[in-house]
Amino acid sequence: MQQNYYFFIDESGDHGLNKIDPNFPAFVLCGIIMSDSDYKKLNSEFKKIKKDIWGNDNVVFHSSDIRKWKKEFSLLVDPTIRQNFFQAINDCLSSCNYSIISAAIKKDDYTKKYGVLNDVYSISLSFMLERLIFFLDKKTDVKSVHIAIEKRGKKEDNKLLKYCNMVCDRGTYYVESHRFKSIIGGFHFVDKKQNVNGLQLSDLVAYPIATHVINPAKANPSFDIVKGNFYVNPSGDYMGWGLKTYP
Numbered sequence: 430m431q432q433n434y435y436f437f438i439d440e441s442g443d444h445g446l447n448k449i450d451p452n453f454p455a456f457v458l459c460g461i462i463m464s465d466s467d468y469k470k471l472n473s474e475f476k477k478i479k480k481d482i483w484g485n486d487n488v489v490f491h492s493s494d495i496r497k498w499k500k501e502f503s504l505l506v507d508p509t510i511r512q513n514f515f516q517a518i519n520d521c522l523s524s525c526n527y528s529i530i531s532a533a534i535k536k537d538d539y540t541k542k543y544g545v546l547n548d549v550y551s552i553s554l555s556f557m558l559e560r561l562i563f564f565l566d567k568k569t570d571v572k573s574v575h576i577a578i579e580k581r582g583k584k585e586d587n588k589l590l591k592y593c594n595m596v597c598d599r600g601t602y603y604v605e606s607h608r609f610k611s612i613i614g615g616f617h618f619v620d621k622k623q624n625v626n627g628l629q630l631s632d633l634v635a636y637p638i639a640t641h642v643i644n645p646a647k648a649n650p651s652f653d654i655v656k657g658n659f660y661v662n663p664s665g666d667y668m669g670w671g672l673k674t675y676p
Contacts, residue, residue, distance in 0.1 A: 431572040433614065435468055436530075436561055437461040437627035438554070438578045441492070441635035446545040449536045455643050456534040458553040459635035461627060462564060462574075462660075467526040468627060474521045475626040482514055489621055490518075490629040492636045518633070522654050529634060529659045530560045533642040533674045542676050549675070551592050556673045558596060559604050564660050565612060573614035579621060579628050586618045642674060 442456040463471065476486040488501050498505045505511040532553035539549070565571050576593075580586055593616045600606035619625050637651035659671025668674075 430570060432465045432570055433572050434465070434565065434568075434574040435461075435463050435627055436574055436576045437463070437625070437631045438557070438576065439628055439631035439635055440550075440579075441632075441639040444534075444548075444550045446536060446540050446547075446549065449540070453639070453643065454536045455639050456536065456549055456553070457531060457635050457639040457642065458533075458550065458557060459529065459531040459631050459638055460557045460561065461631045461634065462528040462530065462561065463526070463627060464570070471521070471525045471527070471630060472626050474525060475629065478514070478517045478521065481517070482510065487624065489624050490626075490633060491621070492632050495633075496636075519654055522630075522633070525630075527630065527658055528564060529638075529655065529671050530557050530564065531635070531638050531659075531672050532556045533638065533672065535642060535674060535676070538676050548592075550589070552675065553673075554589075554593070555596060555601060558593075558609070559601055560660060560670065560673075562604050562608055562612065571612065574612055575614045575617060577617045577619050577625060577628060579632075580618045590616055590618070638672065 438458060438460045440456065440458050442453055443450070444456045475490070479486040479488045482488075482504075483501065491500075494500050495502050495505070505514060534549045534553065561574065565574060578586075578589065581589075597609040597613060598606055600609065619628060621628070634655050637649055637655060640647070641649050641652040656667070659667030661667045662670045
């Protein structure tokens with residue numbers, strides 16, 4: 430049976446190149462692919478976690494606030510609540526069916542090689558859209574794919590939408606225009622306040638990818654939980670397929 434797919438896109442880190450934070454010298458754009466049926470399961474799981482911990486499902490999972498125990502997540506100061514919350518999140522990330530396509534900019538290396546004038550958000554998105562098409566090529570139940578991107582600001586969103594439409598109209602080196610147009614059902618810019626759980630999943634996954642890119646040798650339990658969900662090549666490798674780093 431044909432069904433819709435979703436591609437939820439969020440970021441970790443600042444995409445600016447002029448001032449690089451030495452403690453976080455990377456920008457990661459993370460895309461989560463889910464079929465409609467799989468997304469319904471994720472929605473149900475996230476809502477259950479929210480109701481179990483907060484008594485309602487109005488909470489918006491935000492990686493930065495969770496790590497710093499800010500806003501609604503101040504209750505994570507309680508070790509029992511914190512353990513229950515992270516166990517529930519980790520179980521959900523391990524059990525739900527989703528695939529990751531992500532692009533990372535290693536800022537120091539990138540600026541040394543290419544300078545600071547390029548739009549790294551667009552560069553990252555181009556790679557991800559190409560890989561999205563390759564991923565969906567292998568599926569037999571795809572009706573269309575709807576791409577949800579977290580809003581950043583009216584000017585930024587309009588610029589990005591123009592770029593997305595240009596990619597679809599012109600195609601890329603690896604994907605012709607008609608392939609994008611035949612399967613992409615639209616680009617949707619979504620405010621964080623709209624509480625879209627797919628974007629929240631992307632937000633939760635983006636940070637451990639970024640920390641892995643910054644220091645791949647460092648222990649990273651959160652990355653270990655999600656790395657099995659990367660889009661991979663026939664040999665099972667995700668580098669260059671589900672995760673592209675620049676340079």
